[in-house]
Amino acid sequence: MTTTVRQETSDKVDLWLRMYRQMVAIRQFETEVNELYTRALMPGLAHLYIGEEAVAVGVCSALERTDYITSTHRGHGHCLAKGASPDRMFAELLGKEAGYCKGKGGSMHIADPATGNLGANAIVGGSAGIATGAAFAAQRLGNGRVSVCFFGEGALGQGVLYEVMNLAQLFKLPVIYVCENNLYNEYTHYSETTAGEIVARPAAFDIESVTIDGQNVRVVNEFAQILVDRARRGAGPAFLLCNTYRYHGHHVGDINREYYRSKQEEQIWKSERDPIVNFGKVLIEQKIADQEALDGIQKEIEAQMKQAVAFAISAPYPDVDEVEEDVYA
Amino acid sequence: MPENHLPAQNARELTFAQAIREALAEEMRRDSTVCILGEDVAEAGTPFKVLSGLLEEFGRDRVFDTPISEAGFTGLAVGAAMAGMRPVVDIMFGDFVTLTMDQMVNQAAKIYYMSGGAWKVPMVMRTTMGATRRSAAQHSQSLHAWFCHIPGLKVVLPSTPYDAKGLLKAAIRDENPVVFFEDKMMYKLKGLVPADDYTVPLGVADVKREGDDITLIATSSMVQVALGAAVLLEEVGISAEVVDPRTMWPLDEKTLIESVKKTSRAIVLDEGYERYGVTAELAAVIATGAFYDLDAPVKRMGAMHVPIPFSPPLEDATVPTEQTVFEAARALCGR
Ligand SMILES: Cc1ncc(C[n+]2csc(CCOP(=O)(O)OP(=O)(O)O)c2C)c(N)n1
Numbered sequence: 001m002t003t004t005v006r007q008e009t010s011d012k013v014d015l016w017l018r019m020y021r022q023m024v025a026i027r028q029f030e031t032e033v034n035e036l037y038t039r040a041l042m043p044g045l046a047h048l049y050i051g052e053e054a055v056a057v058g059v060c061s062a063l064e065r066t067d068y069i070t071s072t073h074r075g076h077g078h079c080l081a082k083g084a085s086p087d088r089m090f091a092e093l094l095g096k097e098a099g100y101c102k103g104k105g106g107s108m109h110i111a112d113p114a115t116g117n118l119g120a121n122a123i124v125g126g127s128a129g130i131a132t133g134a135a136f137a138a139q140r141l142g143n144g145r146v147s148v149c150f151f152g153e154g155a156l157g158q159g160v161l162y163e164v165m166n167l168a169q170l171f172k173l174p175v176i177y178v179c180e181n182n183l184y185n186e187y188t189h190y191s192e193t194t195a196g197e198i199v200a201r202p203a204a205f206d207i208e209s210v211t212i213d214g215q216n217v218r219v220v221n222e223f224a225q226i227l228v229d230r231a232r233r234g235a236g237p238a239f240l241l242c243n244t245y246r247y248h249g250h251h252v253g254d255i256n257r258e259y260y261r262s263k264q265e266e267q268i269w270k271s272e273r274d275p276i277v278n279f280g281k282v283l284i285e286q287k288i289a290d291q292e293a294l295d296g297i298q299k300e301i302e303a304q305m306k307q308a309v310a311f312a313i314s315a316p317y318p319d320v321d322e323v324e325e326d327v328y329a
Numbered sequence: 330m331p332e333n334h335l336p337a338q339n340a341r342e343l344t345f346a347q348a349i350r351e352a353l354a355e356e357m358r359r360d361s362t363v364c365i366l367g368e369d370v371a372e373a374g375t376p377f378k379v380l381s382g383l384l385e386e387f388g389r390d391r392v393f394d395t396p397i398s399e400a401g402f403t404g405l406a407v408g409a410a411m412a413g414m415r416p417v418v419d420i421m422f423g424d425f426v427t428l429t430m431d432q433m434v435n436q437a438a439k440i441y442y443m444s445g446g447a448w449k450v451p452m453v454m455r456t457t458m459g460a461t462r463r464s465a466a467q468h469s470q471s472l473h474a475w476f477c478h479i480p481g482l483k484v485v486l487p488s489t490p491y492d493a494k495g496l497l498k499a500a501i502r503d504e505n506p507v508v509f510f511e512d513k514m515m516y517k518l519k520g521l522v523p524a525d526d527y528t529v530p531l532g533v534a535d536v537k538r539e540g541d542d543i544t545l546i547a548t549s550s551m552v553q554v555a556l557g558a559a560v561l562l563e564e565v566g567i568s569a570e571v572v573d574p575r576t577m578w579p580l581d582e583k584t585l586i587e588s589v590k591k592t593s594r595a596i597v598l599d600e601g602y603e604r605y606g607v608t609a610e611l612a613a614v615i616a617t618g619a620f621y622d623l624d625a626p627v628k629r630m631g632a633m634h635v636p637i638p639f640s641p642p643l644e645d646a647t648v649p650t651e652q653t654v655f656e657a658a659r660a661l662c663g664r
Contacts, residue, residue: 043641044463095463095640106465106639122467123425124397157396158428185397187373193396259372323643327635 013288019061019217020283021297023053023276026077028298028305029086030248033076033093033107037252041313043095046107049077051247054275055180056081058220059148059240062228068116068134068147070127073108074180074246075120078150083115086305090312097318098311104318104326116145125151125158128177132164135175135237146174146231154185156194156201165237169205174231176224177202177239180214182246187260202239214242215273218282245269339524346379346516348490349455352497353380353417355526357387360415363501364391366402367419375419377457377516399428403454407437407506410452415501420456423510424470429454437506438481450506453497458486459512459550459600460637460648469637469644471549471600474607476508477577483507483531484577488552490520492575495529503531512550512600532579536588540570543594543658546585546611547573551598557651558658567662577607585611586618593624594661598649603631625661630654 030050036042049056052074060069060081071078079089084100092099093107100110111119118134121127131149138145155161156179168175185193202209208230210223220242227238247270249257283289343351357363365383367375371394374381384392395402399420406416420426426433437450458471476484483505487493493511500507537552538559547555552573559569572588574581589595595615599607608629615627633647 044465044639095643101639103640103643104466104636104638106463108467109465109639122465123428126467154397157398157401159398159400185368186376187369188371188394192394317642318640320642320646323633323638323646324635 015061015221016218016283016288019057019221020276020279020294021301022057022061022081023217023279024297024301025086025305026053026056026080027276028301029076029080029089032090032305032309034248034252036093036309042093044106045251045253046076046093047074047251048246048248049074051269051275052180052182052214052244053077054217054220054279055178055214055242055244056150058217059150059176059178059224061221062224063116063146063148066116067145067228068118068131068138070118070131070134070147070149071110071120072127072151073120073122073124074152075108075110075150079110079112079117079120082112082117084110084112084117086308087311090308091315094312094315095317096312096315097322098315102318102322102326125155125161127151128155128158128161128164132168132173132175135168135173136171139171139173144232146176146228148176148178150178150180152185153179153181153190153194153198156198157185162201165202165205165207168237169207172234172236174234175237176227176231177237179239179241180244181241182244184246184250184261186250187254187257189260198241199239207237207239209239209241211241211243214244215275215278217275217279245273340521341524342519343490343522344516345490345493345511345518345520346377348494348520348522349379349497349511350381350383351522352494352501354383354386356498356501357383357391360501362413363415363417364393365417365419366393366395366406368395368397368421370394370419376421377513379511379516380419399425400432403429403432404436406452407432407440407450410450410506411440411448415451417453417455417501420454422468423456423458423472424467426454426456426472426475430475433476433482433506433508434479438479441505442481449504451504453500453507453509455497455509455511457513458510459514460632461644462514463639463641463644465639466636471510471632473508473510473577474601474605477607477610481506483579485509485531485575486549486577487511487575488515488537488547488549488573490518490522492529492535492573494522495527496531496575498526499528499531502528507531510549515550515553518553529575531576532581534572534574534581534584536570536584537573538569538571540568540592542568542592543596543662544570544572544588544592545596545598545654545658546588546615547571547598548577548607549600551600551649554649554651554654555598558654561651561655562658565659565664567658567664569658574611580614582614582618585615589615589619590622593622595619595623596628596630596654596657596661598630598654600632600648602634603629604634606631628657628661630657
C-alpha cells in the first residue's frame with residue numbers, strides 16, 4: 001500500500017517537474033524567437049505562445065508520443081510540448097535545411113511524424129478536418145491513438161469545424177477539440193465575433209465539453225487526461241475550452257496594441273495569472289522544488305535555447321535545387 | 330504619352346495603399362450603399378493598415394469587422410448586393426479565397442445569368458496576392474487565375490497607385506461581382522494620384538513604356554519587374570515595350586495584339602502559376618492575334634510550379650525577377 005502511494009507520489013513529482021520544465025522551455029524558446037525577430041535574423045513573422053504555455057503542456061502531457069496533434073499559426077508551444085527539439089525548430093524558423101520541414105514551412109508549418117505532429121497550420125480552422133481524419137484512421141486501424149486539435153477561439157468562425165464535430169460525434173471518433181480562448185482574434189475581441197456561449201456549440205452535437213482555467217497546468221492536465229482516456233476507450237470526441245491569454249502581440253510585429261486591449265489588462269494577466277510563476281509557487285509549497293532548483297531549471301534551459309539558436313544560425317540554407325523537391329510524394 | 334500618365338494638376342504622391350483607401354472613401358461618400366466588411370477591417374484597418382481611418386469617417390454601420398468566416402461573410406455580401414447594397418469584401422490574404430469559392434463561383438458569378446438578368450450582384454472582393462514576404466505556402470499565393478476562369482466574374486490587377494484608385498472606383502460602380510487583387514508587396518509603392526474623381530474603365534490595357542523590339546506584357550507587381558528589366562535591356566540596345574492589361578477580364582486583347590504586331594516578340598509575365606494560368610491565356614491571345622508578325626515563340630514567365638516555400642533562397646527562386654526577365658528577353662531577341 002505505502003509503496004503504491006509512494007510510487008504515485010513520485011510519478012506526480014516527475015510529471016509536475018516535467019511540465020514545469022516544458023513551460024519554461026516554451027517561454028524561453030519564444031523569448032529567443034522574439035529576439036531573432038528584433039535583431040532581424042528571422043525571415044517573416046511569428047506568433048508567440050508566451051502566456052499560453054500551460055495549455056499545450058497540460059494537454060500534451062496527457063498524450064502518448066504516438067498520439068496525434070494538429071497545431072495553428074501560434075504553434076511553437078504545441079510542437080515543443082509534443083516533443084519537438086528546439087534546435088530543429090529554430091532551424092525551421094530561419095529557413096534552414098536542418099529544420100523540421102527543410103526550411104520549406106517556416107514558423108507556421110512545423111510538422112513532425114516522429115512525435116505525432118500532423119502539422120501546424122496557417123489557415124484558421126484549417127486543421128479541424130485533419131485532426132478529425134486522423135482520429136477516424138486511428139479508430140478504423142484500431143491502433144488506440146487519440147487525436148488533439150488545437151485551435152484559437154477565432155476558428156469558431158469557420159464552418160468546417162462544425163461539419164467535422166458533427167462527423168466526430170456521429171462516428172464516436174477519438175478526437176479532442178482544444179479551444180484556446182486567448183480573448184482576441186488578431187486585433188478584435190472575441191465577444192465581437194462570437195455569438196452565444198462557446199460551449200453551446202459542442203453541446204449542439206452532444207459533444208462532452210469542459211471549460212477550464214488554461215493558466216493552471218495541473219487543471220489542464222487533469223481534465224485533458226480524463227478526456228483522452230475517455231476517447232481512447234471509445235466514448236467519442238470532447239471539447240476542452242481553455243481560458244488563456246497571449247502576452248505579446250498577435251505576431252511579433254504587433255507592438256502598439258492599445259487600440260484593441262489595454263496595458264492594464266495585459267499587466268493583470270501577467271502579474272496575477274502567470275502559469276509558470278504560479279506553478280512554481282505550488283512546487284515550492286508542496287516541497288517538490290525550492291527556489292534554487294527552479295532558478296537552476298531556468299538557467300539550464302536558457303543555455304540550451306542559446307545553443308539551439310546558435311545551431312540554427314550557423315546551419316546552412318537548403319540548396320536552391322531543393323525548391324522543386326517534395327511537390328509530389 | 331498615354332493620357333493617364335500625365336500628372337493631373339492636383340495630383341499628389343500617394344502610396345498604393347493610400348490610393349486604395351482614397352478610392353474607398355470617395356465611393357463611400359458618393360454612395361451610401363457602399364460598405365466594407367471583413368476581418369480586422371475596422372479599428373485595425375487590416376493587418377496591412379490599408380483601411381486606417383475609414384471607421385472613423387464612416388462608422389461601424391459601414392465598416393465592420395466580421396468573424397473569421399470567409400464563406401459566411403462573402404455569402405452575406407452576395408445577398409446584400411442582390412438586395413440593394415454595394416459591399417466591398419476584404420479577404421486579408423489571397424490564399425483564403427479558397428474558403429469563399431462556392432459563394433463566388435457557384436453563387437455570385439452565375440446569379441445574373443441563371444436569373445436571365447433578373448438579379449445582379451454588384452459587389453467587390455478585395456484581396457491580396459504576391460510572394461517574397463517570407464509568409465510560406467498558405468500566405469503567399471497569387472490565385473487570380475481561378476476567378477479568371479469563371480464566366481460572370483471580372484478580375485482586376487492594378488500595378489500603380491493611379492490605376493489602383495481609378496480601377497477600384499470603377500469596380501465598385503460596376504454592376505457585376507469584381508475580384509480586385511492587390512499585391513501586398515506593392516502597398517508602399519508611390520505614384521502620382523489625382524485628388525479628382527476619376528475612374529479607369531475595366532477592360533482597357535495601358536502601355537506603361539513604349540518600345541520597338543519586344544513587348545513585355547505584365548500584370549500587378551510584375552509590371553514593376555518588367556519596367557526594371559526594360560531599363561537593363563536598354564543598356565544592351567534592346568527597346569522593350571511594357572503593356573499592362575490591368576484587368577484580366579474583361580481583357581483588352583486589341584492593345585496586346587497591336588503591341589506585339591509592332592515589336593514581333595513577347596514575354597508574358599504574371600505572378601500566378603504558369604501552368605494553366607494567366608500567362609497561358611495571354612500567350613494564346615497573342616499567338617492567335619499576332620501569328621503572322623511573331624519572330625519568336627511567345628515566352629511565359631510565372632511562379633514556379635511549387636507551393637511557395639518559406640526559406641528565403643528557395644522563395645526567391647520561385648518568381649520572375651528583373652534579371653531573369655532581362656535574360657529571357659535577350660535570348661528571345663537573339664542578343
Ligand atoms: C481562414 C483564415 N482567415 C484569416 C486568417 C488570418 N488570421 C491569422 S490568425 C487570425 C486570428 C486567429 O485568432 P484565433 O484563432 O483566436 O487564434 P490566436 O491568434 O488568438 O491564437 C486571423 C484572422 C487566416 N490565417 N486564415
